[in-house]
Amino acid sequence: MGSFEVSQLSKRYGAGPPVLQDVSFRYEGAGAIGYLGPNGAGKTTTLKLLVGLLRPTEGHAYLNGVEATVDRKNALWDVGALIETPEPYPTLNVHESLDVVGRARGLPRDEIDREVDRCHALLDLPPLGQRIGWLSKGQRQRVSLAASLMGDPPVLLLDEPTSGLDPAERVLVRRTLNGLKRDHLILMSSHQMFEVAEVCDQVIFVHQGRVLLQDRVDRLAERIRSRQVDVEFEGPVPVDAMQFLREISTEVVAVSDRRWRITFDGTDAARVQLLQACQKIGPVFQFANSSLSLEEAYLELIPKVPEDS
């Protein structure tokens, strides 16, 4: 099983503002971690620092305990990486492009063909004799993803792995990643929230070069102050009775005659006021934060950081 770790990692280009500031996280074992944030948040920069395509201004990045900037060969030995838009040489065919990866990763010749066949089956690759230069963007992306899987490395670093793929191809890649995460450690950056929700068990939110939050996907609702609560009364409540809550909430929506969704400013004081007000309306059966989707969590979290901070 593999691991990756970044420790107080910072990156700055020249005298410009830092693109990554004091980022730390460590994962080991198996599973999929979503690395989320808006454009320019520092996601790709982090991945590049991990594989040694960039040198850190401060801090360290380790793959299986080894820094790629210090010992590239050993750091990348058990790592498959898909970063930005890789371009195998357009003059070579699919098999040749995967063959060089397999041989560089120490696969015996007969195993290379088996690995190519395995990747071909997993990702529905184009014909192996077809030149890279003749492939569509999606086909090239799948070949690059297959290259990262050659030799079955236990750690996978995937930067927008479904970028440029059509819906059917995205489903194929998500299925593959779901299978891989059982015995691989995957760090996957993406803008596609539903994709991360489907594949990843844990997430890291990054914004303006800083980690805002990292936790299990199913614990996000507890960690992020929700601005919505769901109230369920023991019996039906008329609409008029709920008007009473308007002063301390921004929106009151009926989910059913017993169940209401209330949006408020998210403060603890308002939450207490809301509960007390609801208890005055009638016996409260349940009072809880609304369930939070990954997308809602993202939207809740990201705007909280001022642009100039």
Added chain:
Amino acid sequence: MRASAGGSPAGPETRSGVPRHRTSDLEHFWIITAHQLGHYLRTNRFYGLLGFVSLISALTLASQVDAGVATIQLQQLYRSSEYLSNFLVYTGLWVVLAAAFFGGDALSVDFSTGAGYYMLVLPVRRPVLLAGRYAAATLVTLAIVGTSYAFATAGAIYFFGAEQIPWSLLGGSLGIAIVYSLAAVSVAFCISAFVRTPAAGVLITVLALYVGFTTLQSVVELANIEPWFSLSYAGGAMAAILDTDFLHIQTIPLGQQQYYTIWVATVAEGLEIMAAYVAVFLPLSAYLYQRAESTG
């Protein structure tokens, strides 16, 4: 923090327990060389340059055949070495063009296109990656140069007979061409490590190695200074070794007690200059390549 598994729909079986062995740097070198060579040999630039050199060489040979054996023998003072020396006078240009085409973008391609995101994430040390590409670029350059030598040899056999060919000198000339190719590709790699765009690397290499050095050489010769620093000057040794009337220094009177001096590199001097270029520019390329970052 430990990542957890489970909780998501199971995908296809992916684990294959693939056996692997620790690839040595030398194995990586051969892998990268073969991969790069496979790429170069299918590029349009390879076919274009090979076709161009073949065309020029064939036209030269055809015009000589048309002139007749007797005329060519007379022109070349009945010496096959003289013929070979004159035929190979453009070899320096072919080396420069090939070095620029195959070395001028060999490193910049990793930082200006997505090629780097494919190759630089492999568990291969960058100096080994550079060495493999360097070997491939040099081999392709030699394939181009070898074509010129093949035509020259064919012509010499046609006009003078195989028994008249100074094989040892011809082999020596080819050996110098190999060292010259190594030096020119070293310079091209270094330029490629400096610039960010492949086209600029190719153009600057041609300008520096051919136009730049040739111009500078002429300027310093006007000042009666030997152009010992010039790689193109060193390249003259490829033809000089075959020249039976070789003169290291020629002084041409211009009148009014003014003289213009022309230097031609001796074999030893040429090899020293070429070796110095390799010794300086190849390590510098490796250093720059090692330090380069994928910021795009």
